[in-house]
Amino acid sequence: MSASDRSRVLVTRAEPGATRSCAALAERGFDAINAATAVLKAHEVALNLKGVSLIAVTSPFGASCLATATSERRLPVIAVGDVTASRLREAGFEKVNSASGDARDLLAMIRERAPEGEVLHVRGVDQTGDLSAELNARGIRARSEILYAAEPVSALPGAVWASLAAGATVLIHSAKGAERFNDLANAADQVEALLAARIVAISTAAAEPLKSLGVARLKIARRPDEDALFDALENRPSARA
Template identity: 25%
Template sequence: MRVLVTRPQNKAGKTGALLSAMGHQPVAMPLFETVHHPDRAREAIARGRWAALAITSTEALFEIEAAADAPDMIDRPVFAVGAETAGRAREAGFTRVFTGAGNGEELAGAIAAEPSLFVRAPLLYLAGVPRAPYLERGLAALHVPFETVTVYAMEPLDYDAAEIEALAGATDAILFYSHMTAARFFALGAAKGLAERPDPPALLCLSANVAHAVPAELAGRIRIAEAANEESLLALLG
């Protein structure tokens, strides 16, 4: 199968290798470029005695190594939104990593279930822009003290109609890992061409929230992963 990968370039390579190993043909179409600010993360971590960290993307810990950049935080909890993000935290050297169920709302609930952590110090959320409000909204509603520091930005990339057709026109499936990415793909005008195909590609979404960005005319092509991780998403390819 020819599979369109809409992840940023720094992640598309890993996904492409997995697809090739499965016998598929990956086609990269990154819709955002990640701009990192690791010094902001280092400064934020060093600025206070935080009770715990929260991260909702692997990008939040870009170039961060716990031993050098967060020695006081190595053994404090790191709440990660999903398995891939948790894996990055462990690679960085953090030892107490909680793996969430794949969305910010549920992660907020898991954090709030540990109220004793935040009696003397708040949570530090290392975030990106743009971002969904679910984690911050959930933390506020559950009265968890926290501070958000923006440490990376997702800059949109542009494609014209000819480029979209060349990349997406003959695909059998398209992978969407976030609501933001799916919304960007269709904002570029891709829906009309796909809907007009006799057999539109399968639109494989990491979660129901991601699927909400798919236009109504293509709703019948949506398939949602059983769990919010890459393994479950790629399993939809059969």
């Protein structure tokens, strides 16, 4: 495997995030290849915020969709992570806090706030987990609103599979992305190459679909955010095997 193969990375997250991740990786000196497994599409939704005292947002794209779906900017908003929080602030939301973690951290922060009104969770169609159900089970009134969906791609370019066979690392941002990449590899008869590939995942949950298949080399970021994911890619101390 050449040095260029070792620095080549397949970015499997959905668009428009894949393009941003490729640009960020290029700044770190990687040869990032866009292998987006889906495209996120916003729904046209007019949000009903009556009775809502807190909004929970679990992805950067969800933050962008929320900004389009309502002109309200004064309600408190809690984001799952710092990138999502930054996107909300850029859109003009005035009261933004970040759980700086994953869905469990978000749930814990909402419970600490003990909101008196209803919690609105804005989400995608196939987003993992059900935050509103978790909150309702703990006595906090909550509901969810679907603002976007991921449309899977039908196939990936041959250059993606050639890079995988040559030793490119596969970057995994979500469990759904891992599932979609595996499905695409199956369709392209590239399962053996996938099982032998180096996989770097943002979290244990994101890695699970590929881990259960028996991938040979798997590394998981110590925190569920992209900075830690890139550190894992670079074999920095913020990563774990």
